[in-house]
Amino acid sequence: MQDAVTTITADRGAVLAERWRLVARTLFPFIVVGAIWEVIAWAGVFPRRLFPPLEEVAASFVHLTMTGILPRHAIETILRLLTGFALAGVVGVTIGVLMGRSRRAEDILLPLVSIGAPIPGLAYAPLFLLWFGLGNVSSVLLVGFVSAFPIIFNSWTGVKAVKEIWVRSAQAMGADDRRLFRHVILPGALPYILTGLRLGLAQAWRILVAVEMLAAVPWGLGWLIFGARKFLNTDAMLAGIVVIAVIGLALEKLVFQKIENYTVVRWGMISS
Amino acid sequence: MTETGQSRRSLVRGTLAVLGAAAVYEAMARSGYFAPALLPTLPTIGRTLVAMLADGSMLEHAAFTLYRVMFGFGLAIVVGLPLGILMARFQRVENFFLPLVSALMPIPSFALVPLFMLWFGIGNLTTILIVFYAATFPMMFNTWSGVRSVNPLWLRAAGAMGADEHKLFWKVIIPGASPFIITGMRQAFLRSWIAVVGAEMIAASDWGLGWVIFDAKEFLNTDIMLASLIVIGLIGFAFERFIFGSLERMTVLRWGMMRTAKG
Numbered sequence: 001m002q003d004a005v006t007t008i009t010a011d012r013g014a015v016l017a018e019r020w021r022l023v024a025r026t027l028f029p030f031i032v033v034g035a036i037w038e039v040i041a042w043a044g045v046f047p048r049r050l051f052p053p054l055e056e057v058a059a060s061f062v063h064l065t066m067t068g069i070l071p072r073h074a075i076e077t078i079l080r081l082l083t084g085f086a087l088a089g090v091v092g093v094t095i096g097v098l099m100g101r102s103r104r105a106e107d108i109l110l111p112l113v114s115i116g117a118p119i120p121g122l123a124y125a126p127l128f129l130l131w132f133g134l135g136n137v138s139s140v141l142l143v144g145f146v147s148a149f150p151i152i153f154n155s156w157t158g159v160k161a162v163k164e165i166w167v168r169s170a171q172a173m174g175a176d177d178r179r180l181f182r183h184v185i186l187p188g189a190l191p192y193i194l195t196g197l198r199l200g201l202a203q204a205w206r207i208l209v210a211v212e213m214l215a216a217v218p219w220g221l222g223w224l225i226f227g228a229r230k231f232l233n234t235d236a237m238l239a240g241i242v243v244i245a246v247i248g249l250a251l252e253k254l255v256f257q258k259i260e261n262y263t264v265v266r267w268g269m270i271s272s
Numbered sequence: 273m274t275e276t277g278q279s280r281r282s283l284v285r286g287t288l289a290v291l292g293a294a295a296v297y298e299a300m301a302r303s304g305y306f307a308p309a310l311l312p313t314l315p316t317i318g319r320t321l322v323a324m325l326a327d328g329s330m331l332e333h334a335a336f337t338l339y340r341v342m343f344g345f346g347l348a349i350v351v352g353l354p355l356g357i358l359m360a361r362f363q364r365v366e367n368f369f370l371p372l373v374s375a376l377m378p379i380p381s382f383a384l385v386p387l388f389m390l391w392f393g394i395g396n397l398t399t400i401l402i403v404f405y406a407a408t409f410p411m412m413f414n415t416w417s418g419v420r421s422v423n424p425l426w427l428r429a430a431g432a433m434g435a436d437e438h439k440l441f442w443k444v445i446i447p448g449a450s451p452f453i454i455t456g457m458r459q460a461f462l463r464s465w466i467a468v469v470g471a472e473m474i475a476a477s478d479w480g481l482g483w484v485i486f487d488a489k490e491f492l493n494t495d496i497m498l499a500s501l502i503v504i505g506l507i508g509f510a511f512e513r514f515i516f517g518s519l520e521r522m523t524v525l526r527w528g529m530m531r532t533a534k535g
Binding site (some may be wrong): 205208226231238 | 278281282285287288289290293310342360367368369371372374375376377379380381382383384385386389390391424430464466469470473476481482483486488489492494498500501504505508509524
């Protein structure tokens with residue numbers, strides 16, 4: 001690596017070769033695992049329907065995508081994720097900031113939040129299904145409810161972690177409450193809030209799939225996988241899992257790293 | 273004096289908040305606007321909890337759930353810990369496993385439940401494997417970053433003082449990485465606890481706290497659901513507070529690693 005970096009100006013060919021080597025190195029484990037999968041599938045250790053070879057999964061993936069079934073499932077899942085997460089974000093940040101700013105709010109809310117937090121979110125699922133019925137309302141509310149906890153805790157910690165001296169110097173320079181909040185507390189707490197949002201989104205994503213299975217929503221990747229089981233469509237199931245993996249990866253790489261670069265790094269909050 | 277006054281006032285306010293929430297719930301349950309089957313009163317929930325504890329059914333459910341969690345979690349440690357260490361110590365291992373781990377990590381464990389149900393049937397095996405899948409990645413990832421973040425100065429100092437590979441590993445690398453490893457265990461347990469409840473709901477067998485909750489829904493036994501919810505919360509809380517807390521005291525704090533990890 002180091003050698004390649006030093007020769008960048010001297011030789012572009014070496015850089016290109018290095019890049020190819022990186023691609024090959026990244027692909028290599030997947031090729032190995034894929035080959036093992038193929039061997040097991042073709043050796044007939046398991047019934048073909050339960051352990052389809054990769055080309056069948058790929059064919060089913062292409063087929064489901066072309067007919068528009070897979071995209072529709074994916075879009076519904078993403079919409080549900082975003083709605084639930086937006087709910088959690090608004091409510092969670094509000095409660096967290098309130099708890100960080102006001103002693104009274106902290107005293108009242110902290111015990112309530114601490115009681116709800118240690119119960120795994122999915123355990124609430126049947127309760128929500130009973131209270132709000134099967135379908136979208138329950139799943140969105142549940143996703144929102146569960147992902148709100150890390151957001152609350154992190155916003156609360158973030159507001160409390162804003163340096164007292166910043167607040168006091170802003171006040172000394174005559175900042176009113178609104179300016180203090182907008183220009184000192186919010187930027188100061190932002191790294192924590194973003195961490196909370198990131199954890200919340202990850203949490204929401206992790207349970208959404210299971211919620212879709214339990215809540216019998218008409219469309220959604222979780223339901224696709226769960227429904228495919230009844231017809232032994234293992235290829236459709238694996239295609240759904242691939243889409244889930246891609247969305248999960250995209251959430252992490254495209255959404256959060258971008259937001260973090262844009263806000264926190266720009267305001268110079270990470271290094272301080 | 274103001275400090276203790278302040279903390280006493282916090283305590284009073286907190287207690288009042290919890291009592292107030294309970295009173296609001298109780299009033300809603302008794303108001304008759306909601307079906308009593310959906311919103312049981314607090315004494316009903318308490319009675320159900322006591323009855324289930326007394327006849328041993330709750331303990332049996334909890335035992336099944338704990339067995340699955342511990343099995344899967346133990347497996348995750350046995351696989352994740354060495355793999356994380358190997359990845360951090362050997363470039364080749366890292367080159368091979370890191371792309372795979374990064375691709376598998378964003379798949380929520382529940383997405384695999386239907387697949388595992390097809391492959392392994394419903395019951396213990398599927399649940400344990402789901403727990404294993406959920407817990408391995410945080411374990412591996414944290415161990416990996418822990419071993420990598422061991423201060424190179426310590427390694428060189430130990431090497432200069434004549435420590436061999438074996439000694440270096442046990443006396444420097446493992447204690448140095450321990451804060452991360454314990455964090456990994458905590459995260460892994462949290463994930464397994466979530467995973468076991470979900471897996472028990474979806475891949476229902478006959479026992480387990482997740483199964484009880486889901487099964488109670490069919491019969492509108494909301495009191496059983498809430499009672500099991502309380503037990504699930506308590507067990508999770510106890511693990512986090514007592515077991516991992518004391519584990520941390522025994523290793524990280526005793527080796528004096530906490531400050532270095534934070535600094």
